[in-house]
Amino acid sequence: MEYRIKDISLADKGKKKIEWAEANMPVLLSLKNKFKESKPLKDLVVGGCLHVTKETAVLTKTLAAAGATIAWSGCNPLSTSDDIAASLVKDEELSVFASRGVSTSEYYEDIYSVLKFNPDITIDDGADLTIEFHKTFDKYGKNIIGGTEETTTGVLRLKALEKTSKLSYPIVAVNDAETKHDFDNVYGTGQSALDGIIRATNVLIAGKSVVVAGYGHVGKGIASRARGLGASVIVTEIDPINALKARMDGFIVATMDEAALIGDLFITSTGCKDVIVGSHIEKMKNGVILANAGHFNVEISIEEINGMAKSSKHVNENVEQFVLKNDAKVNVIGEGRLVNLVAAEGHPSEVMDMSFANQFLSVINLVNNKGKFENKIYEIDRDQDLLIAGLKLEAMGIKIDKLSEVQNKYLSEYGEGT
Known part of the structure; x- marks a missing residue:
């Protein structure tokens, strides 16, 4: 385990915050429980560049429970919670390279600390990790399967890269999932x-x-x-x-x-x-x-x-x-x-539950279908969106109606009119 954080003595404070987030992220917790035995990410390195918050901590713990080796950096110089970073290092033994208030050079040094792990999967927020990876792809890209992108800005940057035919591995645009942008972006932000x-x-x-x-x-x-x-x-x-x-x-x-x-x-x-x-x-x-x-x-x-x-x-x-x-x-x-x-703690845990469930399932999908994706940007499959929305409703104790056979037939055929 390697790391660069501000102060490991902050770990106890961070652990309490992570426990609070976990209690409010039932969808991600259900996925963690589902995959912790089969460990589909065993022997794979997930390199992440996301805001180091209590919600991100729950995502990294879920990935680790599924067998992944984690190497993580912050995606903004002022967005890291130092107590969360400390807990991830001390309590979870994850490799984290992040602290609040880093200079621009330190910020990119942390990103390269992640790249040195030769990731199989990248998880990005803003595309800084992905862009730097492309600059040094011959050096660090030998294991890459695919990656994900969390935010609108990052997706736009990567689409611009795709247009130049220089995208070196498949990217899933997690931001474009309905259970991400219609909730995280609207209600969260x-x-x-x-x-x-x-x-x-x-x-x-x-x-x-x-x-x-x-x-x-x-x-x-x-x-x-x-x-x-x-x-x-x-x-x-x-x-x-x-x-x-x-x-x-x-x-x-x-x-x-x-x-x-x-x-x-x-x-x-x-x-x-x-x-x-x-x-x-x-x-x-x-x-x-x-x-x-x-x-x-x-x-x-x-x-x-x-x-x-x-x-x-x-x-x-x-x-x-x-x-x-x-x-x-x-x-x-x-x-x-x-x-x-x-100036605050970022989005509430309840809404990041869906965004990070999309991240986790997208990683699983990339691994399960290794070699089947082209070097393009892919949208989330609607079935995944519906699964996550259904799990969220279930966790909230909400039931919804289902179509009858007659209704299904009516919606799938064209014969019945006025």
């Missing part, structure tokens, strides 16, 4: 992003003008939760269909130039860079709060804010206040990184 903002600032959301940049699954969840807390919500978009959906859902739709004049709190959720730049900042109110819920810290141009500021200070652990040359103050949460993980 919707709640946890607001949770992070409130923990970092303790501001009252009610009565605020909240600007949500992007109305995909993530933005939809954030806008809904902000409205539920009493905010007036303005949505900015570049996609006409998403903009129309936002308007039909009852939100104001405007350009960022227009929204910059009226917003009190801005939350970016686009997966693109330069969503908020200097020309927007100079129009904003004194005391405005900026937060990002996208995977990378490129949506808010911190570089331009620095260039416009005459001074800055940290008003607390997760909020940096910039004083602009016109004396207006701009408050940025978590360096413009993922607000729900920098």
Whole structure:
């Protein structure tokens, strides 16, 4: 076992958090119990690059119970829970290379520490591990079977790689599963992003003008939760269909130039860079709060804010206040990184239960069908989505109707009309 973590003495604290998560992730626990005897991942290395949270810990424990050797790094410099990393090393004897607050060079050193294990399977969140793997594929890629990708940004990056015909192994787009993006992205980010903002600032959301940049699954969840807390919500978009959906859902739709004049709190959720730049900042109110819920810290141009500021200070652990040359103050949460993980604990365990069940079953599928996949990006099979949804409903004690033979026949034939 190899590892690089901050402080192994934090393990007891982390273990308690992991136990709490396990109690709220019944689908993943059922899969762990199902596969712990047969161990379909025996003698295989799973190299992961995901946020090191209590929920991720439950996934790594499930993979290990199925026989896998684990090598893991964080996928964002500020998203690792050091106590969770400590518990995984001390209590589970897993190889973890992650700590909160790493530099860019340290971040990539941790990724390469994972690659040195020559993974059979990669599990990624944002595609940094997968992209670095491709750069050194001749060195570390001798065992690779396939990989998975957890988030929208990562899927977009890998689709761009696929278009160049340079994708070197099959990838399952876990993010695109209905039981992932319709729940994790919408309800998970919707709640946890607001949770992070409130923990970092303790501001009252009610009565605020909240600007949500992007109305995909993530933005939809954030806008809904902000409205539920009493905010007036303005949505900015570049996609006409998403903009129309936002308007039909009852939100104001405007350009960022227009929204910059009226917003009190801005939350970016686009997966693109330069969503908020200097020309927007100079129009904003004194005391405005900026937060990002996208995977990378490129949506808010911190570089331009620095260039416009005459001074800055940290008003607390997760909020940096910039004083602009016109004396207006701009408050940025978590360096413009993922607000729900920098300033809070990420998504609730209940919703990550489904996302990580998809991760686990996708790994099993890749292993069971080794050699049958081409070097392409694959969507989750609908049967897997339905299985996970059914297990989740069962765990919640919810029963649903089933089609009768007559109904099945009616839906499968074309003869019966008016």
